[in-house]
Amino acid sequence: xxxxxxxxxxxxxxxxxxxxxxxxGCDALVTNDSANSVVQSAETLTKAVQRTLLGxxxxxxxxxxxxxxxxxxxxxxDYPEGDAxxxxxxxxxxxxxxxxxxxxxxxxxLSLADLKRFPSxxxxxxxxxxxxxxxxxxxxxVPLKTLLDAAGPQIDARYAVFHCxxxxxxxxxxxxxxxxxxxxxxxxHPQTILAYxxxxxxxxxxxxxxxxxxxxxxxxYKHAKYVMRIELVDSFANIARGRGGFWEDRGxxxxxxx
Amino acid sequence: MALPAAKKTNERVxxxxxxxxxxxxxxxxxxxLVFLLMSGLQIFNAHxxxxxxxxxxxxxxxxxxxGARGGQASPQGYLQxxxxxxxxxxxxxxxxxxxxAVIRGFPSWITLPGYQDLATGRRWHFFFAWLFVxxxxxxxxxxxxxxxxxxxxxxxxxxxxxxxxKREIADHARLRFPKGEEARRYNALxxxxxxxxxxxxxxxxxxxxxTMSPGMDAALPWLADLFGGRQTARTIHFISASLLVAFVIxxxxxxVASGLWNNLRSMVxxxxxxxxxxGPK
Numbered sequence: 001x002x003x004x005x006x007x008x009x010x011x012x013x014x015x016x017x018x019x020x021x022x023x024x025g026c027d028a029l030v031t032n033d034s035a036n037s038v039v040q041s042a043e044t045l046t047k048a049v050q051r052t053l054l055g056x057x058x059x060x061x062x063x064x065x066x067x068x069x070x071x072x073x074x075x076x077x078d079y080p081e082g083d084a085x086x087x088x089x090x091x092x093x094x095x096x097x098x099x100x101x102x103x104x105x106x107x108x109x110l111s112l113a114d115l116k117r118f119p120s121x122x123x124x125x126x127x128x129x130x131x132x133x134x135x136x137x138x139x140x141x142v143p144l145k146t147l148l149d150a151a152g153p154q155i156d157a158r159y160a161v162f163h164c165x166x167x168x169x170x171x172x173x174x175x176x177x178x179x180x181x182x183x184x185x186x187x188x189h190p191q192t193i194l195a196y197x198x199x200x201x202x203x204x205x206x207x208x209x210x211x212x213x214x215x216x217x218x219x220x221y222k223h224a225k226y227v228m229r230i231e232l233v234d235s236f237a238n239i240a241r242g243r244g245g246f247w248e249d250r251g252x253x254x255x256x257x258x
Numbered sequence: 259m260a261l262p263a264a265k266k267t268n269e270r271v272x273x274x275x276x277x278x279x280x281x282x283x284x285x286x287x288x289x290x291l292v293f294l295l296m297s298g299l300q301i302f303n304a305h306x307x308x309x310x311x312x313x314x315x316x317x318x319x320x321x322x323x324x325g326a327r328g329g330q331a332s333p334q335g336y337l338q339x340x341x342x343x344x345x346x347x348x349x350x351x352x353x354x355x356x357x358x359a360v361i362r363g364f365p366s367w368i369t370l371p372g373y374q375d376l377a378t379g380r381r382w383h384f385f386f387a388w389l390f391v392x393x394x395x396x397x398x399x400x401x402x403x404x405x406x407x408x409x410x411x412x413x414x415x416x417x418x419x420x421x422x423x424k425r426e427i428a429d430h431a432r433l434r435f436p437k438g439e440e441a442r443r444y445n446a447l448x449x450x451x452x453x454x455x456x457x458x459x460x461x462x463x464x465x466x467x468x469t470m471s472p473g474m475d476a477a478l479p480w481l482a483d484l485f486g487g488r489q490t491a492r493t494i495h496f497i498s499a500s501l502l503v504a505f506v507i508x509x510x511x512x513x514v515a516s517g518l519w520n521n522l523r524s525m526v527x528x529x530x531x532x533x534x535x536x537g538p539k
Contacts, residue, residue: 026296026370027373030375039385040381042385043384050473050477058477059476060472060475061476067313070317071318072315126475126488128488129305130380134489219472247377258471258472258473
């Protein structure tokens with residue numbers, strides 16, 4: 001009885017030891033730098049293949065009013081912290097200005113009313129979160145192309161960086177500012193818009209008021225909310241941790257078409 | 259492959275069963291499936307709810323979900339499938355992690371990595387997805403052009419008669435496996451199972467997988483419609499993955515039951531032993 005109990009305990013102990021070493025082996029593997037760089041190479045392949053299949057102008061699927069999500073999930077920040085944003089929100093963003101600068105010939109400073117005077121685009125699209133859920137919403141805004149044409153990118157501009165008003169899950173190194181970046185292929189895509197309205201109403205604060213990016217052929221985290229400034233750059237290596245976005249700095253793919 | 263006997267040892271004869279390409283693609287595939295399953299469950303855990311339709315998020319009704327009730331103090335794990343709710347504390351919904359009960363979809367011992375890290379899970383999933391697709395492509399080309407499908411996997415006429423199938427099912431139930439000449443080829447149930455995996459489940463995994471990609475949905479707009487929406491595709495991805503796991507469990511069981519070392523040798527060296535003395539059936 002005692003013997004069998006001890007033996008069982010021994011077996012159980014041995015089994016959990018083997019299990020633990022296999023487990024920690026797995027975790028050691030995924031944290032191994034050279035294994036990771038091999039695995040990460042698939043991202044380059046994915047982007048190259050998708051860009052070849054997609055071309056510059058292939059549109060993301062658009063839906064009808066009947067397909068709209070009854071309750072479009074608010075994700076990430078639902079109200080940016082700090083007095084500066086609160087003051088803007090208090091006056092319904094009358095004092096808010098969008099800055100377009102960096103590698104442009106004519107920097108812009110635009111109010112919400114200015115943006116609404118440009119020709120708008122409305123699209124009903126599916127928002128796919130990296131976590132796996134999807135929601136369908138109707139977005140109205142100004143095509144990013146319109147603003148880029150007005151500002152005139154310099155010859156060495158390669159990326160548009162979106163600086164946002166929200167700070168999210170601030171890390172120890174103080175890098176909590178949300179930002180995102182896309183290259184000029186996506187920046188000039190006809191469905192890439194800066195949306196100020198959702199489902200026919202002004203954008204709510206939960207969904208990124210006063211302005212959020214829509215970049216429909218990529219995952220949700222690319223669709224930066226609370227956009228304050230669009231900076232054209234030739235490289236994003238010197239912004240935050242240098243990977244081109246808040247979530248990219250935390251390990252997610254820069255090209256989020258998958 | 260039903261090729262001439264290669265070497266005679268007593269009454270046992272070693273015959274060529276698996277070509278080098280079948281053997282190497284088999285093992286690469288096995289490796290891919292392990293990594294894909296474990297990283298896939300990591301990804302599932304980021305949002306352990308599955309829906310039917312074009313959209314689906316927390317406010318929408320889930321067709322399948324893993325979760326916990328009863329609060330943080332004493333959480334009770336469950337798996338909900340349609341109207342059914344199954345208590346699964348310890349495995350799904352709530353499981354043990356470093357000696358503590360935590361709320362998570364699938365337990366840490368079956369996810370890659372063991373801790374919650376969606377970004378890493380995705381990176382490994384997509385790397386092995388590419389390897390799986392390229393490996394599968396090599397196998398498909400070989401299967402078609404070298405005659406592997408026609409010769410080894412398509413059931414022959416005599417295997418498809420009702421009487422033969424009935425006998426095979428009865429033999430399977432008693433774990434009685436073909437001997438002698440009959441063991442030179444796969445039996446009909448085996449062929450049907452392999453064909454279903456090769457031509458239905460694995461392609462379904464790839465198609466539903468790329469349907470979840472917003473880039474691929476833009477490139478191939480018929481994809482999402484084919485499955486009735488991205489969220490349905492995600493649900494089918496999960497269900498066909500579960501069926502694959504079920505196939506692998508039965509496959510491993512049959513490998514052991516019908517002669518572990520003989521089967522392993524044939525998938526490593528290509529040679530499979532049959533008992534010649536039994537004679538043709």
